[in-house]
């Protein structure tokens with residue numbers, strides 16, 4: 169049985185429409201007018217225990233809204249969510265016992281007190297048995313390198329130090345499910361790596377289910393097995409990470425350094441095998457599919473218009489793929505095989 | 513559950529205690545208040561030969577006790593709650609495995625413990641400088657403390673209500689002032705209730721504020737009858753229950769709003 173079930177979830181926010189001026193002010197007072205924003209539009213997914221899911225999408229796609237509904241902080245407008253056998257917004261406190269959550273910059277640590285005090289409070293609140301607490305604390309301290317931090321006041325910690333402590337606090341009570349909403353925002357690469365390593369290790373050891381939203385796709389590359397891609401409140405891909413790359417990642421990107429270019433190549437060249445996505449005085453960015461053409465052919469075409477000095481090529485990474493998707497490249501053939509919703 | 517609340521109270525207490533200067537400043541503040549009140553009443557006494565029906569020693573004791581108890585009646589967590597609602601911290605606190613009410617009740621206990629410590633320090637220091645009237649017997653002393661403790665849930669629920677207003681308006685400043693003013697007037701901080709007009713005394717008899725300070729002090733001084741004490745205890749319990757439900761309904765309404773409209 170899946171640990172998280174999301175069925176036909178719709179979430180609309182009602183926001184007041186502001187009328188301008190004094191008259192508008194009174195209009196608002198007497199009869200406020202509301203506008204509805206659909207943040208999440210009819211999404212469905214199921215997550216099994218122990219899965220590491222990357223929940224990604226552009227700013228405003230509806231990721232945080234979904235996470236808040238899963239934690240019970242938001243009530244869906246319609247549809248059904250069952251987490252671990254409970255409807256989160258109806259049985260919030262009971263549900264809280266099984267979950268952990270990190271929301272970007274918000275902290276559950278007490279600002280003026282040493283970190284360890286907050287940990288002790290969590291131990292009391294969640295009734296964590298003494299030996300379990302000790303064991304976790306030792307392990308977390310090791311992986312996240314907290315030794316020096318535990319006795320410091322939270323307000324004196326740097327962002328990265330705070331986030332490491334926050335992550336530790338979130339996993340302290342052995343939650344079955346952990347929601348991480350942008351846990352790596354604003355952190356340096358080392359701290360990011362540290363946190364990724366931690367998530368993977370805990371998941372391996374305790375089968376903790378983790379749902380992670382992030383804009384750093386390295387997080388996803390490194391941690392997640394499965395991707396759910398959200399676009400304007402709708403899921404446009406749900407399935408295996410590798411498969412995602414295979415389906416969308418058939419493009420190759422090439423960057424050509426050129427000279428003696430005297431006209432706008434993109435407008436003059438006549439080719440449907442490749443696409444010039446960026447062009448300036450001495451640089452061309454090109455995208456093509458390896459089964460349709462080769463770089464040699466392309467270079468041949470282009471060299472008619474300029475001198476090619478140098479070339480760099482790379483296979484598309486998650487980030488490039490997503491850029492393409494966000495730009496709408498795939499929206500047209502959405503009904504074709506490419507966006508097949510991978511069965512779970 | 514109790515353990516969690518004690519842990520929370522300890523956290524809040526420590527949070528204050530991090531700044532040791534807090535303690536000295538607050539205590540000093542209280543002592544200055546005591547001095548001001550006592551000087552004013554001494555002046556009145558020497559001018560008119562009367563201090564609202566009290567002897568000057570009783571009046572001195574009255575004010576020292578009032579100030580000793582006052583932080584206990586006035587302090588609390590409504591600012592914290594309003595803050596938590598405004599900056600979205602409430603979303604974190606709603607994810608705790610205990611209810612928001614219990615969580616903040618624990619925090620409030622820590623706050624009140626700190627208030628009690630300051631009160632005690634004020635009392636001890638004042639007792640060096642002024643001759644105090646002591647309770648005539650132990651029962652009176654116990655009843656005095658007991659009635660005061662009955663006020664703890666009452667002030668807490670009022671704080672919850674005032675704090676929750678923060679959800680509907682951007683500032684609870686006005687409500688704060690109002691809450692403080694009501695408690696200061698009706699609890700006898702400004703002046704003993706007996707000095708106010710009769711209608712005011714009648715009103716304060718039914719409200720729960722007199723018992724935060726005036727009644728305990730008056731029990732201490734041995735001026736309260738047993739049957740009155742009995743009435744007062746029942747009254748406080750009834751008010752506690754009423755305020756609990758009001759706070760609860762009001763707060764649940766706010767939370768419902770948050771979970772529908774987003775925090």
Ligand SMILES: Nc1ncnc2c1ncn2[C@@H]1O[C@H](COP(=O)(O)OP(=O)(O)OP(=O)(O)O)[C@@H](O)[C@H]1O
Pocket residue numbers: 181182183205206207225226227228229230231232233234773774775
């Ligand atoms: N409380 C709210 N009231 C009104 N609209 C909201 C509220 N919260 C979010 N929205 C809107 O809902 C949409 C989805 O927001 P959400 O925060 O879920 O996006 P997100 O995917 O988390 O974005 P980001 O990557 O920027 O964090 C946005 O259009 C946003 O403006």
Ligand SMILES: [Mg+2]
Pocket residue numbers: 231232233349
């Ligand atoms: Mg977000």
